[in-house]
Amino acid sequence: MAEQLTVTTLYARQQMAKARAEGGTLTKIVKMAFGNGGTNDTGEPISLQGTEQALKNELLQKDIDGFVFMEPAKVRYTCTLEESELAGEIINELALVDENGKFTAVRTMTDKHKDGDIEFVFEIDDIY
Helix, strand or coil: CCCCEEEEEEHHHHHHHHHHHHCCCCCCCCEEEEEEECCCCCCCEEEEEEEECCCCCEEEECCCCCCEEEEEECEEEEEEEEECCCCCCEEEEEEEEEECCCCEEEEEEEEEECCCCCEEEEEEEEEE
């Protein structure tokens, strides 16, 4: 199996399947989670399984700034870390969090060092 660094979680896929079959609703994405446990000892991003409902080492959950439809089946969610937020931390894992507090997508990446004198804007594309 190829290494997966960004996944739509099983929880989200199950929700979509039930909504299509039964006509139910999907939960709204409201937050982004940030963590620093997404790499191994050599600094490489850890592969994901798709069943994750927690980051390896969560540092913060924050309301998203908003979203934009990029094309008919792609939504880009944005979240800004202000200058003082997570200053001095390494960020290497992210998640989209729904209104029930569940992860719908998770991503690991190389280390991003967050300095205290700059904002970081994170974007995650949700592609269907």
